[in-house]
Amino acid sequence: MTLGFSDVHFSYPALSVPALTGATLRFAAGEAVALVGRNGSGKSTLMLLANGILRPGQGAVTLDGQAVRYDRRGLLDLRSQVGVVFQNPEEQLFSASVYQDLSLGPLNLGFSSVEARERVLHAAGRCDLLNLLDRPTHALSGGEKARAALAGVLAMGPRFLFADELTNSLDPWMRANVLEIFADLLADGCTVVLATHDHALAASWAQRAVWLDAGRVRADGPADVVLTALRQQLPPAFSHRRQTADARPPAAVSAGLNEVPL
Numbered sequence: 001m002t003l004g005f006s007d008v009h010f011s012y013p014a015l016s017v018p019a020l021t022g023a024t025l026r027f028a029a030g031e032a033v034a035l036v037g038r039n040g041s042g043k044s045t046l047m048l049l050a051n052g053i054l055r056p057g058q059g060a061v062t063l064d065g066q067a068v069r070y071d072r073r074g075l076l077d078l079r080s081q082v083g084v085v086f087q088n089p090e091e092q093l094f095s096a097s098v099y100q101d102l103s104l105g106p107l108n109l110g111f112s113s114v115e116a117r118e119r120v121l122h123a124a125g126r127c128d129l130l131n132l133l134d135r136p137t138h139a140l141s142g143g144e145k146a147r148a149a150l151a152g153v154l155a156m157g158p159r160f161l162f163a164d165e166l167t168n169s170l171d172p173w174m175r176a177n178v179l180e181i182f183a184d185l186l187a188d189g190c191t192v193v194l195a196t197h198d199h200a201l202a203a204s205w206a207q208r209a210v211w212l213d214a215g216r217v218r219a220d221g222p223a224d225v226v227l228t229a230l231r232q233q234l235p236p237a238f239s240h241r242r243q244t245a246d247a248r249p250p251a252a253v254s255a256g257l258n259e260v261p262l
Ligand SMILES: Nc1ncnc2c1ncn2[C@@H]1O[C@H](COP(=O)(O)OP(=O)(O)OP(=O)(O)O)[C@@H](O)[C@H]1O
Pocket: 012, 013, 014, 015, 018, 019, 037, 038, 039, 040, 041, 042, 043, 044, 045, 046, 087
């Protein structure tokens, strides 16, 4: 199964500058991808396009080569395969209790309440939420909200998981737990795309990195190569510190390949 972006453009109604300009990308089964780039470069927008919350102004999002249909049936099909954990989990949680919130997705996909319960318990167990299922969602800590948002997506059994800066609010134990969940998903052939500003995490976890810059895909390739190219763009003090700690960039990167897909 593949998820594609074919020359996707997107502009928010109130904005004169497009948030995404001609993004062409293909995500294959089982890939661990880091999505990197400066604030406002279009990472969250790309994620919201991936599961049809936003619709391209031009171009197409495709699942196995077929353009997504934006009617109820088409969106249900897409969302049964593609899950997004929002950058701000508050926007994702709106039910009276964590249990209700986690069961919404499976019920919407047409699972019976018994099947939905099984999925919820499994996902809650994976995200260490079993003791919080009766809690109102507004009465969770930031990291607990992030875990609840992830569990809600896992309960839907996605083949593509887009996690928007999910690791930011997590303590080191939960972060390790989430990386284990990612590893299980990847071993199952799922694709995991993590938007992050944590370049060390991206370098150690991802095989591939996509670098967005002002709404364009500036580089797409092996994570170490893309992140080395990105590091060259960091402010001098920071990149100096980094360069003394790390090896020199590969010759291909210093030769300017960072301006084209890698
Ligand atoms: N709801 C919105 N309405 C109008 N403009 C928006 C909205 N959301 C984002 N934008 C704009 O779209 C562009 C891309 O934003 P986006 O949230 O995708 O960036 P990002 O790469 O996720 O940034 P960050 O690292 O800060 O999360 C930015 O210029 C941003 O100001």
